[in-house]
Amino acid sequence: MSRIAARITSSAPKNYGMYAKAARLPNQRELIHLELGQPAHDTPEHIKAATITALTDGKVHYSDLSGIVPLRTAIAHKLRTFNGIAATADDVLVTNGLTHGSFAAFFAILDPGDEVILLDPHYPQHAGKIELARGRVVSAPLDAERGFSIRADWIEAEVNPRTKAIVLVNPSNPSGRVYGRDELEALAELAIRHDLIVISDEVYEYNVYEGRHTSIASLPGMAERTVSLFAFTKSYAMDGWRIGYATAAPDILSAMLKVTANDVTHVNTFVQYGALAAITGDPLVLRSMVDDERAKRDFLVDALNRMPGVVCPLPQGTIYAFPDIRRTGLDSQTLADRLLEQAGVVVESGAFYGAQGEGYLRICFGSQTLPVIETAVSRLEAFFKSRTTRI
Numbered sequence: 001m002s003r004i005a006a007r008i009t010s011s012a013p014k015n016y017g018m019y020a021k022a023a024r025l026p027n028q029r030e031l032i033h034l035e036l037g038q039p040a041h042d043t044p045e046h047i048k049a050a051t052i053t054a055l056t057d058g059k060v061h062y063s064d065l066s067g068i069v070p071l072r073t074a075i076a077h078k079l080r081t082f083n084g085i086a087a088t089a090d091d092v093l094v095t096n097g098l099t100h101g102s103f104a105a106f107f108a109i110l111d112p113g114d115e116v117i118l119l120d121p122h123y124p125q126h127a128g129k130i131e132l133a134r135g136r137v138v139s140a141p142l143d144a145e146r147g148f149s150i151r152a153d154w155i156e157a158e159v160n161p162r163t164k165a166i167v168l169v170n171p172s173n174p175s176g177r178v179y180g181r182d183e184l185e186a187l188a189e190l191a192i193r194h195d196l197i198v199i200s201d202e203v204y205e206y207n208v209y210e211g212r213h214t215s216i217a218s219l220p221g222m223a224e225r226t227v228s229l230f231a232f233t234k235s236y237a238m239d240g241w242r243i244g245y246a247t248a249a250p251d252i253l254s255a256m257l258k259v260t261a262n263d264v265t266h267v268n269t270f271v272q273y274g275a276l277a278a279i280t281g282d283p284l285v286l287r288s289m290v291d292d293e294r295a296k297r298d299f300l301v302d303a304l305n306r307m308p309g310v311v312c313p314l315p316q317g318t319i320y321a322f323p324d325i326r327r328t329g330l331d332s333q334t335l336a337d338r339l340l341e342q343a344g345v346v347v348e349s350g351a352f353y354g355a356q357g358e359g360y361l362r363i364c365f366g367s368q369t370l371p372v373i374e375t376a377v378s379r380l381e382a383f384f385k386s387r388t389t390r391i
């Protein structure tokens with residue numbers, strides 16, 4: 001008998017792609033990291049101050065398993081007014097970031113062998129959790145020629161009696177697409193017709209520069225079959241705090257609580273007071289950080305489009321550019337490796353996100369300040385210039 005459970009031995013290890021590769025190089029100080037989706041901003045001061053006050057006020061004990069009531073009340077208000085989801089505090093579960101919310105969701109809904117459809121290119125970290133929950137990952141392509149838009153008929157081609165759920169990441173990491181209402185309606189119609197659950201990862205809901213973010217749970221008939229997942233991670237620059245939240249129909253949410261109450265009991269009490277300050281605080285703080293991301297996006301995309309062989313559409317949302325590099329004649333991994341070795345700029349290979357990502361790179365403009373991105377761009381320009389000179 002193996003000492004290690006099959007769910008561990010048969011699932012893929014968590015993989016940090018180019019970040020792990022870059023970490024092995026000796027010239028760490030010279031590298032510019034544009035691969036990880038880690039916000040460059042510091043967490044705003046009023047959020048830190050509220051957390052420190054909570055600590056000094058003795059908010060250091062066990063609290064409600066689902067999350068403290070004032071935070072869940074504020075989240076429910078935000079879900080109703082911003083997302084169009086009719087939630088009350090009882091419909092909210094506070095989690096350790098979106099990662100924990102999706103982990104709880106997959107463990108709550110999957111039996112061994114159940115299939116979950118990921119839209120390719122996809123956020124790879126969802127796959128590991130599906131496998132740990134003994135589910136099977138199935139890929140359905142997005143339409144690369146139309147900005148990685150949703151093709152419901154291509155998704156439907158992957159549906160069979162074992163299909164339990166579809167994962168939607170909106171706005172999309174890595175493509176940066178903000179899905180339009182028509183695309184979401186087509187996906188919703190499919191989910192309803194086949195009685196599927198939609199796991200909706202909305203970690204970038206505020207990082208929207210073009211168009212409007214629509215939560216799929218706000219569409220008719222979808223609230224009862226959607227697990228909507230959010231986090232303070234990206235928009236409030238709180239990635240290290242590990243705090244997010246979920247809302248879903250009562251049967252699914254209480255099943256998720258069974259997972260979270262057993263694995264972490266609840267999220268750190270004083271950290272929840274920081275999140276409360278974030279969600280009830282001045283919206284201008286949030287807006288100014290998003291405006292900063294937009295300026296970096298515009299600068300980077302403009303520069304990328306001047307580089308030979310690179311075509312970069314403007315991402316409508318997220319903190320990533322997803323340039324098409326097929327005309328460089330190199331595959332994604334080779335180009336990412338050369339940029340690391342020859343330019344000291346760390347970007348992610350598009351193939352890391354699935355077969356449809358081949359021919360693209362993912363470059364995170366949210367992870368550095370504008371001056372650092374300017375330096376990275378000069379290095380990229382020098383790299384591409386030396387390639388053309390050699391040709």
Ligand SMILES: Cc1ncc(COP(=O)(O)O)c(C=O)c1O
Nearest residue numbers: 037097098099123173203231233
């Ligand atoms: C699409 C997506 N979902 C989830 C996460 C992880 O979020 P959290 O840090 O809140 O667990 C990320 C982080 O990059 C992400 O890009």
